Every structure is written in structure tokens, then in C-alpha cells.
Amino acid sequence: MEENKLGIYCHIPFCIKKCLYCDFNSQVCMDQKQIDAYFAALKEEISLVAQKDQIVDSLYIGGGTPSSVEGEKIADLIKALRQAFLFDSDCEITIEVNPGTVTEEKLVSYKKAGINRVSVGLQAWQDQLLQSLGRIHDQSQFVQTMTYLKKTGFENISVDLMYGLPGQTLLMVEESLRQVLSFEPTHFSCYSLILEADTPMTQKVEKGELICPDEDDERDMHWLVDELLEKNGYHHYEISSYAKVGFESRHNLKYWELKDTLALGAGAHSFYKGQRFANLSDRELYVEHLKKGQLPRTELHELSQEEWMAEWLFLGLRKLDGVSRQEFIDRFADDYMLIYKEEIEKLISQKLLIKEGDYLKLTKKGQDFANQVFMAFI
Ligand code: SF4
Structure with missing residues (x-):
């Protein structure tokens, strides 16, 4: 029964560098002590919310950049979750990775831990666009990541792409798609750039230092993505998502179908048993609360x-x-x-x-x- 199923999201808020367009709850942090304290807090949160009434059929480890921390940390986190919850033998377990942080060693430890789906944040194929987005990686590191993924036996791979970027043309969108298609991922997430308030990219656009494609061009990009992916056998199943049949994201479908998803980690938002609630987004406060054995919850709202x-x-x-x-x-x-x-x-x-x-x-x-x-x- 569907009510017996549960999705879990775990937020890893660390990044190597902040991308210029990003307003997600993520911070640059290389301090191992702080990273250890965060993972200890996550494990404490897991022990406080542990239950065995529902079966976990999707786990999504997102961020931030989960692949910026050691593979063992992720494996250890999954182990704690498996002890605290009942996992479906067929559970979809996804991790988000960024090219530039992926090693073969990390992928081997993800595989051993049961991760069976990897979502790769590419955004664009062209190095000049990657640079203007402030991404840490270049095209060659994406190729290397895809090669490692195939070599370590990952079959369910999603790639994130963006369109509507400053300096991006229709031809560039087409090139990005064709290049990524050659790696035959099972899934694409394609988003239009949103200029969030107060990000460095928004400021550059406001000052006229960067120019975004106009609305018509942005829509042309969307329809080009749509046409090319449909032609190549990807089914457009959600506004921003395309998949080969049977590879639709089980976890993301839970959000759109209002299924129970318990979200753990700083700033994570849950929809659980008819309630929406969020954790404190300040990482240090989140850790402090859990050190005292308190759930770091805020914004509880029972849906009418x-x-x-x-x-x-x-x-x-x-x-x-x-x-x-x-x-x-x-x-x-x-x-x-x-x-x-x-x-x-x-x-x-x-x-x-x-x-x-x-x-x-x-x-x-x-x-x-x-x-x-x-x-x-x-
Ligand atoms: S890697 Fe993702 S979460 Fe980190 S800064 Fe870039 S867009 Fe934001």
C-alpha cells in the first residue's frame, strides 16, 4: 500500500565553491571538524525520527554537494538510516554529484552502500558557460565522471542541464544535449535559469554585465530540449524531467504526488503525515539543537x-x-x-x-x- 511507503531526503550542505546563481542552503566548508559535527548531528536526527511503520522506497542524498565529502561519510549515513528505518529491497537510492569532486574510489563506496542512482550536475557543456556560472568543473571533468560511473557499473544516471543562461545560444543548448546524449543517461533534469534575489549573477545581470536570452529565446530553448529528448526516446513526464521508460525519478514523483517524504538535515523541508515542516536552515544552530538531543524543527504547518x-x-x-x-x-x-x-x-x-x-x-x-x-x- 502506498501509505506504507516513505521517501527520505538527506541534505548535505557543503560545497567547494558557491556557484554565482545559487541561493540554496549550502556553504563553502573544508573544515573536517565542522563536517564531522554535521554528520554526527544528522545521525542524531535519524535516531530521533526512527520508525519502522513505513517502508522506505526512495532515499535522496542531495545538497549542496554530497560528493564533496568522503565516500565513507555517505556510506556511514546510509548505514545509520538502514538501522533506523525499514528499507525496501528495491529502494531507489540517489546521490547528487558534481564533476570535479567525483573519484572512482568514492563511486565504489557509493555502490557498496547500495546507491543505485546518480544525479550529475553538469548544467552546460561549454566551458565558458560553466565559468560564467561559477561552476567548479569543466567539460573534461564531466566526461571523466561519466566514464567512472560506467566503469563502476552505475546504470541509472541523471544529468542536470540549464538553459536561459547569459551568453547561451540555441546552438549551445543543442550541443550540450547532443554531447550528453552520447553517454546515454537514463534521465535528464532540464531547468531554466532563475535569477534569485541577491545572487552575484543577478547583480551582474542587473548591472548589464551579463545578458540573459529574452523570453522568446528561452522558450525556444525549452522546446528544443523537448524535441531533441523526445526524439531520442526520453519521455517528458514532468515539466523539468525527461526519462527513459521505467527510469522516472521515484523520489521526485513523491513531491508532485504529495506522498510522505521525511527530510533530514539543515533547512530540509518535509511533507509527512499531512504536515509540512522544516528544519532550521542555519547549520550551526541545527548542530547545536541536535547536540542537546532536540529536533531542530521550525515552521510546522498542518494542511487543511x-x-x-x-x-x-x-x-x-x-x-x-x-x-x-x-x-x-x-x-x-x-x-x-x-x-x-x-x-x-x-x-x-x-x-x-x-x-x-x-x-x-x-x-x-x-x-x-x-x-x-x-x-x-x-
Ligand atoms: S554546487 Fe549546487 S548547491 Fe553548491 S553552490 Fe553550486 S548550485 Fe549551489
Whole structure:
């Protein structure tokens, strides 16, 4: 039964260098004592939330740059999780890695620890774009990472790419895709650059030192990604995600389907048993709380039925298959076609949503104006 399943996210907030566009909860830290203290805190958090009522069928180790720490630290973390929770024998276990931090030795220890999916943060193929993003790696280090991954026997590999970057052209997006396709990953995550407030990249764009492609060019890039990946056998299953059949990310689907996900680590956000809560994002405070045996939680919010229904709809609409009316009725004993009649009819008349059998889904135009669609349900 699906209610018996649980996804776990573990946040590793360390990075070698801060990328210029990044506003994630991550910090540059090379101090082994601080890294050890953080992992000790994570293990304490695991022992405080341990339960064996649900079966863990996805574990996602994200960051930050999880591959910036020793492989043994990650293996040790997974061991602690396996002791505290019941793991499905078929559990999807993903780690995010950055080229430039991956060694064969680390990959061997990931494999031994049971990691079976690796998400590689490339972002772009061209070294000049990587440099302007402030990434620590170049193209050759990505090639080396992919070679190590194949050599150590990883078969489920996802690659992250970005478009809408300053100085990026349509041809560059095409080159990035073609080069990565030659390594035959099972999954792609393709994101449009978001200029977050107060990042060095946003400041450079505001000062006119960097120029982003305009909205039309950015959309052309999106549709080029879509066309090339579909042509190469990748199924567009979520706004930013493409996969070979059977390689859709089980963990990420949990977020879009409002399934239980327990998130551990500084600043990590959970959706668990109808509640949303977050951990303190300050790493030192997070560690301090756990040293005293206290859960470092903040922002606890119990979803009302209305909020749950709205979230189920707008998160579910991120999936290209859309949302099932019958599933909504079974889950909430209510009908979204009645509750959101006005909003849905308007979005259908604007050709942003379409009804197909039991499903309501985004049209191609709806993908271009996805935020407008989602906002209609908030
Ligand atoms: S590697 Fe990822 S988390 Fe770290 S600074 Fe770059 S974008 Fe942010």
C-alpha cells in the first residue's frame, strides 16, 4: 500500500565553491571538524525520527554537494538510516554529484552502500558557460565522471542541464544535449535559469554585465530540449524531467504526488503525515539543537483539507500526464471539476489546460505559462 511507503531526503550542505546563481542552503566548508559535527548531528536526527511503520522506497542524498565529502561519510549515513528505518529491497537510492569532486574510489563506496542512482550536475557543456556560472568543473571533468560511473557499473544516471543562461545560444543548448546524449543517461533534469534575489549573477545581470536570452529565446530553448529528448526516446513526464521508460525519478514523483517524504538535515523541508515542516536552515544552530538531543524543527504547518486539495492539484499538474479526477474523488471524496469549476473552465478556454479522459493536464501553451496555471489554484 502506498501509505506504507516513505521517501527520505538527506541534505548535505557543503560545497567547494558557491556557484554565482545559487541561493540554496549550502556553504563553502573544508573544515573536517565542522563536517564531522554535521554528520554526527544528522545521525542524531535519524535516531530521533526512527520508525519502522513505513517502508522506505526512495532515499535522496542531495545538497549542496554530497560528493564533496568522503565516500565513507555517505556510506556511514546510509548505514545509520538502514538501522533506523525499514528499507525496501528495491529502494531507489540517489546521490547528487558534481564533476570535479567525483573519484572512482568514492563511486565504489557509493555502490557498496547500495546507491543505485546518480544525479550529475553538469548544467552546460561549454566551458565558458560553466565559468560564467561559477561552476567548479569543466567539460573534461564531466566526461571523466561519466566514464567512472560506467566503469563502476552505475546504470541509472541523471544529468542536470540549464538553459536561459547569459551568453547561451540555441546552438549551445543543442550541443550540450547532443554531447550528453552520447553517454546515454537514463534521465535528464532540464531547468531554466532563475535569477534569485541577491545572487552575484543577478547583480551582474542587473548591472548589464551579463545578458540573459529574452523570453522568446528561452522558450525556444525549452522546446528544443523537448524535441531533441523526445526524439531520442526520453519521455517528458514532468515539466523539468525527461526519462527513459521505467527510469522516472521515484523520489521526485513523491513531491508532485504529495506522498510522505521525511527530510533530514539543515533547512530540509518535509511533507509527512499531512504536515509540512522544516528544519532550521542555519547549520550551526541545527548542530547545536541536535547536540542537546532536540529536533531542530521550525515552521510546522498542518494542511487543511482545502490546502491539501489545492496542493495536490497544482503539484500534480507538473506531471505531463496530469491529474486523475477519479483519484482525486477517491482521495478527497470530492470532485475538482466542481470545486475549481470556474478556474478550470477559464484555463481550458485559454488553452492552458485540456481534459483527456479522466485526466486534466497542461497543454503545450500551458507548459509555457505553467506558473499562471498553478497560481489559479492557490
Ligand atoms: S554546487 Fe549546487 S548547491 Fe553548491 S553552490 Fe553550486 S548550485 Fe549551489
